[in-house]
Amino acid sequence: MATNDHHETFPWKHVIGFVLSLVLTFAALWVVLSSGLATKLIIGIIVILAMLQASLQLFMFMHMTESDSGKIQTINMAYAFFIAIVIVIGSIWVMWFVV
Amino acid sequence: MAEVAHHYDEKMPLEYRTEESRLNILGFWIFLGAEVALFATLFATYLVLFQRTGHGPTAMELFKVKEVMIETLLLLTSSFTCGLAIHEMRRNRLKGLLTWLIITLLLGAGFITFEIREFIDYVHEGATIQTSAFLSSFFVLVGTHGAHVSLGIGWMILIIIQLLQRGFTPRTARKVFIVSLYWHFLDVVWIFIFTLVYLTGMVI
CATH class of the missing domain: 1.20.5 (Single alpha-helices involved in coiled-coils or other helix-helix interfaces)
Structure with a gap:
């Protein structure tokens, strides 16, 4: 159970989640625009990156596992x-x- | 027993303190599960049809990296600021909560503005919802997401008005938390639109 007890002043979890999301977004863009890999491989990689980023949102922003x-x-x-x-x-x- | 329950409730964030609120939040998660299924059908339709471009433009001819990245970054940042709003709420700071909610709204409005401009550009280029199966499924999928964001903006404005009138109560806190879940969820959907529609459209 997440509580108000530990009054974290700086929202570390959110900042880390945001930075990682940015990294994943630009990594996906880079793979598409300049990696020069085979099309199937590119799609495989960006789908995995999307799933990672979706999980970040669910766990770090939406607190899915709390309560x-x-x-x-x-x-x-x-x-x-x-x-x-x-x-x-x-x-x-x-x-x-x-x- | 009652004392234990009371103590337990006091330790929770405001939005979880009543049984009703806890059930509302759980119920909203179930709703989001249904939304995942809704968007899955639209993604499936798009992915089956996106190479059926007829005489219209293809995805590769149509999509522009810069505009797509601006939309993506606006929505991603708004999801982050919405998370900060909840962080402020849990520290009992009404002003911080309102500030971040308003920033979230502005970013969301910026996203919608860019999306509408994108759609208008496409129509001017002769790419309408009636041009091809690709464009029909594209506008339905991306448009449904845009409609969700627009609804979210209206919803969030109403919640802000209630916060100004009533301040923090277990009820307003629960409402803020639920609209934040909805907002983050819209970014989750966008991640897949960004990946499966725009990025994929740039390589195939």
Whole structure:
């Protein structure tokens, strides 16, 4: 349970989250514009960078794991992302056969 | 027993102190899960159709790095300042909370302004929602996100008015916390729009 007890004066968690998000954003841009890698590899890398950044937001900005229902919230979002991946990858896969 | 419960409640941030507030916050997380599913269907539609450009422009011809980066940085920074607002709320500083919420709003408004300008530019270049399957799914996906941001701006203005009228109460604190979850979530969606729509569109 997160409490008000430890009165952190400087929002370290948020600043670190923000700096890391910026790094991930510009890293993705760099990979796309100047890395010169194969297209499939580029897409693989930027999708992983996006997932990392989304996790940063959920854990460092949204405090997903705090409160009594932190566990339920985490399972709920993990399930939601599972559904999202099934919908997106499944749709791309099944439409692969429609030329 | 009652004393224990009371002590327990006092230790929590203001927004978690009543049973109702705790359930509201949990309920909002469940709603965000449903929003993830909504956006997943729009992403799936876009990714299936984005190479069906017909006689219209392709993603690579249309997207401009500079504008996309400005939008991305505005929204990312607004997510950060919204987090700072909650940080101030948990230190019981109403003025700090209001200041960061207003900065968040301005950044959000800047994002929407750039997005509307981007859409207008596209339409002037002959890329409308009716031009191709690619553009239909593009405008629906990115437009749905933009509509969410616009709604968030209106919602946050109402919360600020209530904070000015009522100050910190367990109820206003809970409302601020929930609108902050919504705002951060919009940035989560944007990360994927940035990656799967704009960045991917620049390499394929």
